[in-house]
Amino acid sequence: MYDGKKIIPGLLIFLGLVTYPFWHNGVSGKTGYVPKPKLPVDKKECVEPKDYIRVNHKDLLDDWKSSAIRKGRRTYVASNQKRYTMSLTRTCMQCHTDRAEFCDQCHKYAGVENKCWDCHMFPKEIKKE
Amino acid sequence: MTDKREKILGEDTVLFEHIYKTGKGFYITVSILGGLVLLGLYAYITQYQEGLTVTGLSRQIFWGVYITNFVFFIGISHAGTFISAVLRVLKAEWRRPISRASELTTVFILMFGVGSVLIDLGRPDRMLYAIRYAHFRSPLLWDICSITTYLTVSSICLYLALIPDIALLRDLGEKREWFYRILSLGWTGTESQHRRLDKAITFMSILVIPVMITVHTVVSFVFAMTIQPLWHSAIFGPYFVVGAIFSGVASVIVVMAILRKAYHLENYIKPIHFNNIGIFLMAMTLLWFYFTFAEYITIVYGNEPIHMDIFWSKISGKFAPLFWLHFVLCFIIPLPILAIKKYRTIRGTVIASISIILGMWLERFVIIVPTLTRQRLPVEQAIYIPTWVEWSIFIGCISLFMLLYVLFTKIFPIVPVWEIREGREKAVSQVGERIRSYLPDDKG
Amino acid sequence: MELKRRGFLTIAGLTLLGLTAKPGWDIFSKVELPEPSPTPERLAKKKWGMAVDLKKCWSLEKCKDCIDACHRIHNVPDLGTLKEEIKWIWPVPFEKVFPEHELEYSGEDYHQKPVMVFCNQCDDPPCVKYCPTRATWKRKDGIVMMDFHRCIGCRYCMAGCPYGSRSFNWRDPRPFIKKVHLEFPTRTKGVVEKCNFCEERLNRNLLPACVEACKEKALSFGDLKDPGSDVRRALYHRTIYQRLPELGTKPKVYYIL
Ligand code: SF4
Ligand code: SF4
Numbered sequence: 086m087y088d089g090k091k092i093i094p095g096l097l098i099f100l101g102l103v104t105y106p107f108w109h110n111g112v113s114g115k116t117g118y119v120p121k122p123k124l125p126v127d128k129k130e131c132v133e134p135k136d137y138i139r140v141n142h143k144d145l146l147d148d149w150k151s152s153a154i155r156k157g158r159r160t161y162v163a164s165n166q167k168r169y170t171m172s173l174t175r176t177c178m179q180c181h182t183d184r185a186e187f188c189d190q191c192h193k194y195a196g197v198e199n200k201c202w203d204c205h206m207f208p209k210e211i212k213k214e
Numbered sequence: 215m216t217d218k219r220e221k222i223l224g225e226d227t228v229l230f231e232h233i234y235k236t237g238k239g240f241y242i243t244v245s246i247l248g249g250l251v252l253l254g255l256y257a258y259i260t261q262y263q264e265g266l267t268v269t270g271l272s273r274q275i276f277w278g279v280y281i282t283n284f285v286f287f288i289g290i291s292h293a294g295t296f297i298s299a300v301l302r303v304l305k306a307e308w309r310r311p312i313s314r315a316s317e318l319t320t321v322f323i324l325m326f327g328v329g330s331v332l333i334d335l336g337r338p339d340r341m342l343y344a345i346r347y348a349h350f351r352s353p354l355l356w357d358i359c360s361i362t363t364y365l366t367v368s369s370i371c372l373y374l375a376l377i378p379d380i381a382l383l384r385d386l387g388e389k390r391e392w393f394y395r396i397l398s399l400g401w402t403g404t405e406s407q408h409r410r411l412d413k414a415i416t417f418m419s420i421l422v423i424p425v426m427i428t429v430h431t432v433v434s435f436v437f438a439m440t441i442q443p444l445w446h447s448a449i450f451g452p453y454f455v456v457g458a459i460f461s462g463v464a465s466v467i468v469v470m471a472i473l474r475k476a477y478h479l480e481n482y483i484k485p486i487h488f489n490n491i492g493i494f495l496m497a498m499t500l501l502w503f504y505f506t507f508a509e510y511i512t513i514v515y516g517n518e519p520i521h522m523d524i525f526w527s528k529i530s531g532k533f534a535p536l537f538w539l540h541f542v543l544c545f546i547i548p549l550p551i552l553a554i555k556k557y558r559t560i561r562g563t564v565i566a567s568i569s570i571i572l573g574m575w576l577e578r579f580v581i582i583v584p585t586l587t588r589q590r591l592p593v594e595q596a597i598y599i600p601t602w603v604e605w606s607i608f609i610g611c612i613s614l615f616m617l618l619y620v621l622f623t624k625i626f627p628i629v630p631v632w633e634i635r636e637g638r639e640k641a642v643s644q645v646g647e648r649i650r651s652y653l654p655d656d657k658g
Numbered sequence: 659m660e661l662k663r664r665g666f667l668t669i670a671g672l673t674l675l676g677l678t679a680k681p682g683w684d685i686f687s688k689v690e691l692p693e694p695s696p697t698p699e700r701l702a703k704k705k706w707g708m709a710v711d712l713k714k715c716w717s718l719e720k721c722k723d724c725i726d727a728c729h730r731i732h733n734v735p736d737l738g739t740l741k742e743e744i745k746w747i748w749p750v751p752f753e754k755v756f757p758e759h760e761l762e763y764s765g766e767d768y769h770q771k772p773v774m775v776f777c778n779q780c781d782d783p784p785c786v787k788y789c790p791t792r793a794t795w796k797r798k799d800g801i802v803m804m805d806f807h808r809c810i811g812c813r814y815c816m817a818g819c820p821y822g823s824r825s826f827n828w829r830d831p832r833p834f835i836k837k838v839h840l841e842f843p844t845r846t847k848g849v850v851e852k853c854n855f856c857e858e859r860l861n862r863n864l865l866p867a868c869v870e871a872c873k874e875k876a877l878s879f880g881d882l883k884d885p886g887s888d889v890r891r892a893l894y895h896r897t898i899y900q901r902l903p904e905l906g907t908k909p910k911v912y913y914i915l
Contacts, residue, residue, distance in 0.1 A: 150807060154807070155805065156698060157798075157861070158698060174843065175841055178840075200846070203844075203846045204844050204846060206844065265827070265829040265848060266829075267742060271828070272741040272828075273744075273825055273826065276816050335812055335848070336827065337810050337848040337849060340791075340808070340810045343791045343810050348790070349790055351787050352788050354788070354790040355790050439788075440784075440788070440817050519757075
């Protein structure tokens with residue numbers, strides 16, 4: 086092999102760098118970290134079951150957005166036949182009042198950015214201001 | 215090595231010199247231009263972070279330098295097509311050495327035309343919504359369609375005419391041979407290849423002409439379709455097309471002069487070329503004047519108060535200096551220079567062209583901005599002074615354009631070698647033939 | 659995704675079939691019912707309009723209750739400069755709003771008086787034509803809507819609107835909002851906004867905020883198709899003006915003198 090002396094250490098360094106995030110977290114003991122979104126204490130149920138919401142809240146909100154704004158339909162019939170107003174601020178944020186303790190928990194962890202909060206404000210955020 | 219070059223290139227070696235020789239001038243140019251591009255980039259980043267508040271635009275005058283640039287750049291892009299396609303179709307033989315330079319101007323400047331609109335957007339992150347949620351009643355969508363078509367067609371034109379030259383570079387086999395090999399698409403210069411290439415280029419040339427006219431017509435429609443005073447004018451389509459060809463041809467003259475000096479092409483781009491384009495430019499000057507006159511006389515004679523307000527703000531109001539400056543630059547200065555044979559030299563045409571380019575930018579500006587100061591409801595007195603951000607982005611765009619141009623000439627010859635050869639080998643006799651066919655038949 | 663959810667809903671619904679008693683029980687027990695939301699079909703039959711009684715408005719000088727109410731509930735920022743001003747409803751001197759009535763020798767004294775102007779919710783809205791993304795569009799009930807989620811900020815609608823009803827967010831407006839009203843979103847920089855006829859209140863069966871706020875009852879609102887509605891009764895037998903009717907935009911905001 087030509088230049089084996091250079092290639093092999095080079096490869097090792099490369100692998101080291103690429104896997105950096107893994108072993109860094111391993112060393113600093115963060116591998117076991119699980120985000121803990123704080124659920125509202127006084128409310129028992131969300132518009133849909135937890136597992137469904139956890140996976141699909143993005144699409145649900147997207148549907149609500151287009152349904153409410155573009156089609157003018159603002160009543161959501163949940164799977165248990167309960168009816169809700171389709172509104173991020175007036176329905177979701179009535180229970181989930183704190184962005185830092187709820188949304189940000191997972192969104193920061195997963196590195197997912199979104200733009201909802203540029204316009205829709207949380208009740209807690211305003212109190213701080 | 216020189217021998218090989220000599221063999222392949224023959225007497226046209228100088229056309230390849232700028233590819234193989236990199237002088238100090240090149241590095242200096244590139245670094246100056248690069249610096250200016252960085253300045254523009256910095257200005258844009260500022261604008262992206264702070265919002266359009268960093269510009270001089272306001273609630274009342276919400277379109278300014280960027281939209282002016284959009285119209286102006288797209289206007290310039292008409293040159294290439296005009297010179298290479300129209301002159302090709304008309305069989306004007308003198309187009310040969312300058313066709314590529316003008317096509318290149320088209321393709322590159324067009325990108326900045328599109329870019330200017332994107333820079334103007336309040337939410338550039340959502341620009342693709344214009345395609346995702348396309349609303350075809352909006353003239354902006356017409357723009358998107360016609361400009362993308364134009365960009366595609368003119369890029370293809372440019373590329374087609376490059377193929378034989380790329381093959382030459384491949385045969386030289388010096389720098390970047392693999393690159394040229396891929397791009398040359400197996401060109402060997404056989405008779406049938408030449409025939410097919412010729413067909414393809416002619417076809418594209420004919421295709422691009424209506425596209426070119428459409429492009430600037432729909433650009434003018436952005437304004438003409440609104441009901442704002444002095445924008446809502448049926449003449450805007452042809453008026454803008456004429457203005458576009460006018461400014462475009464002028465910029466080709468400037469480009470030619472620079473290339474001629476920088477790359478020692480005195481033997482290829484000759485005074486006769488400047489003279490010929492100069493005559494054409496003079497015709498455009500008159501045509502431009504005719505349209506301007508027709509546009510304003512209609513307004514004045516109609517004497518509608520809402521139009522007259524803006525008209526007077528241009529003639530004697532706060533836009534008067536700009537208005538008259540643009541008139542002088544577009545008409546009073548270039549016309550005598552181009553009309554009098556003695557002045558239609560290289561220097562003369564270049565001076566006239568620079569004046570026209572500046573004048574045409576101002577023309578777009580005095581078409582767009584004064585209307586916005588007083589729409590139907592003259593609510594506030596509005597002023598618009600572009601800020602450093604707008605100027606820096608403007609300079610950045612122009613520098614990037616030049617930079618791309620310079621880099622292009624590092625890779626490809628700027629004078630189409632094969633077209634020159636073709637001219638030398640075939641066209642001379644063909645033209646003689648053609649002229650003979652115009653004359654009364656020889657009875658004897 | 660839509661499909662997946664549907665599938666899920668079906669399964670969930672089937673499971674719930676066994677509990678048919680539950681919804682019945684729900685109806686009679688105190689469940690949180692959503693706000694009454696008129697369906698689009700019902701709205702389509704209406705045609706909202708507004709009337710501004712100028713004499714009533716002028717009877718209170720320097721009053722700007724309607725402006726305050728509107729700008730407060732819609733989180734309209736107060737930027738404090740003319741350059742970047744954002745406004746949904748604002749006063750303009752009579753002679754500028756109705757230039758065609760500015761006649762040389764008329765002895766009227768109201769030419770300098772303020773007239774409240776806002777988006778006319780045109781029945782044939784030019785702004786809508788120009789928008790490349792349909793971020794602004796006319797709803798069935800005639801309200802010209804603005805979708806802040808979709809606006810790309812090209813400002814072509816501003817060039818299209820002959821009334822200057824639209825404002826652009828030149829910078830992030832949030833720091834300039836005195837007190838954020840939670841129920842309405844703020845905007846980001848780079849989008850256009852304008853009066854929305856309090857569309858978000860209408861679907862809760864509330865009157866527009868300005869109408870509610872006016873102590874003089876100078877503003878009347880209602881369904882233009884219904885002869886008994888407030889707005890129609892206000893227009894009855896009165897001299898009424900529209901802004902620039904000659905442009906064919908068919909404003910649905912009337913001014914009464
Ligand atoms: S007033 Fe202007 S913004 Fe409102 S609907 Fe009419 S054109 Fe559109
Ligand atoms: S600024 Fe927004 S609403 Fe206006 S035309 Fe552009 S995308 Fe449409």
